[in-house]
Amino acid sequence: KKKTRYHFILAQLNQQHQNYNKAISYYDKVIKVNPKYEMVFNSKINKAQCFQENSEYSKKVEEELLKMTKDEKNKEYLDQIYYVIAKMNLSQKDTVSAINNFTLSTEKSKYNDDQKSKSFLDLGRIFYLKSNYLSASEFYDSTITFMDSNHKEYNQVKEKQVLLAELAMYLNTITLEDSLQRLAKMSEAELNKTINEIIIAEQKKELEKQELARQKSQHMFENNRYGERENNFGQKTSGGKWYFYNPATLSFGHSEFIKKWGKRKNEDNWRRSDKKISIEMERDSTTLNQENVENESITNKKDPKYYKDRVPLTKEKLEESNLNIIEAYFQASLIYKDYLNENKKAINMLSSIIKKYPKNKSHCPIAHYNLYKMYFENNKPKKAEECKKMLLKNFPESKYSKLLYQPDYLTNIEQKR
CATH class of the missing domain: 1.25.40.10 (Tetratricopeptide repeat domain)
Known part of the structure; x- marks a missing residue:
């Protein structure tokens, strides 16, 4: 047992120093002895990571990893397996497969917050490098949700998450107000039809949210460590011009961002690097208790009045x-x-x-x-x-x-x- 542990440590050290051949050799020695499965699994995963830079073996290694996903013993480790596969995809510049496998990693991850944050962070970085800042913003939001505040990268990631969240707020505001103005140009019949479609989409979203809450309750019962966090994943920005069918902006909450955030002065100085960018997560208005039916319609997203009140039908509202x-x-x-x-x-x-x-x-x-x-x-x-x-x-x-x-x-x- 001590010798196996010693080989595992030597493998890790060689891997850290990029002595991949030696690392692979030591991992093979650990696997051959067949110790506790957790050590076997970690040896296989780490060994696979050593092959990332070696395209000659990468296809074979990926096949072995995919085979591992079928093994019942790896049910709790699927998030890590798909993460390593995604990393291999990235090293081969196969971004599409990497996105798919990072996504699978987040979906399979139930209790491993560290792994979940790593997968979301890599997704965020991919979309950030593609200048797709709306999608990147959502993945950075999810990263911060699951990342330990003591993580060495936390402050750096948090800074980027706040910046992207503010940018997303402004871009979503443009799309929202444009959609509201398009609604204002519709006939009453068209407007009512469109609002009904929006309400149906909102009801579907609420059902999905309830299902997510049910799953979380089940996971909390099984393992209390999961906590009461909310998984924001699943609301990928569609990138479309029509606000109300974009899951990332369906909350309809940005229409009042000027009231909420206030207006910044149009400054003479083009740079504003001395300013701190701040962002505040908006509360879900549907959870507020209303005193009467009239007030409820203001915040009830299943009430047509909620939307009609926001459509700029007057000159003042359009301005x-x-x-x-x-x-x-x-x-x-x-x-x-x-x-x-x-x-x-x-x-x-x-x-x-x-x-x-x-x-x-x-x-x-x-x-x-x-x-x-x-x-x-x-x-x-x-x-x-x-x-x-x-x-x-x-x-x-x-x-x-x-x-x-x-x-x-x-x-x-x-x-x-």
Whole structure:
């Protein structure tokens, strides 16, 4: 037993130092002795990881791992097996298979929070690298749900999760308000039909939530360590333009984000790295106790009035909806440029403000100004000059225009203060 344990430790040490052949040799010695199954299993899993860099054997190793998934003894270890397979897929640049197997890992993981967080984190990283930030946001949310707060990567992951959550809020706001405005253009019959379809989707979502709660209760009964966490997995962003059939945004809660979060000032300074990004998880309004039926309809997602009240049918509501969209475009542009190094996406956000709301005096001037600075900093003088001319022509009295033709404008403002 001591010798087997000694071989296992030597295998791990060699694996850590990337001496894979030696590590494999020691793992084989452990497996040959056939000690307790947990050590055999870990030896097989670790051995498979040693083959990740060796494409000659990877197919054979993957077949052995898939064979392990059929073994009843590995029922509790399926999450780890699929995770290793997914890692192998990544090393072979097979991202589609990696996503499928990481997903299987999260689904098979019942009580192993550490493994669950690892699988979600890898999924988040895949979508982050693909610049699919909405999907990445959901996987980072799930990672933080299951990751131990003492984990060495926790703070770094948490920081990214908060950033992506804020970006997702703004992008979802744009999609939501756009969908609400589309509803406003429908006939009453079309509107009622669409709202009924939304309610059916909401009812389906609630049934799925109840089933998830039932499964959790069962798992808690079997193993109290699972706790009362809520698994947010399963609501992948569809990426569609229609808000209400997008499971990731069906909560319908972002319509009031301006009221909830407040409006940030349109700052002269293009960078805002000194600001802390904060995000607050919105409570599920359906769980609140209502004092009467009238108030209940405000938060009851199965009541048509809940949706009709949010449709911008009046001039005032439409203006408010447009302001929400404009602000969301602007804030998203800041995150894209200053935190994600996505200048192209930032330019698209700012250009959308100018194209869709050319007469807006609160955001168009700074949108022109920020575009001017971005083009200038990226050695695109012609584009920068176009933005400058548009700003001076359309908003000559704006402080952003004055910043361009009065170099001492900010200094004079400070002196007057």
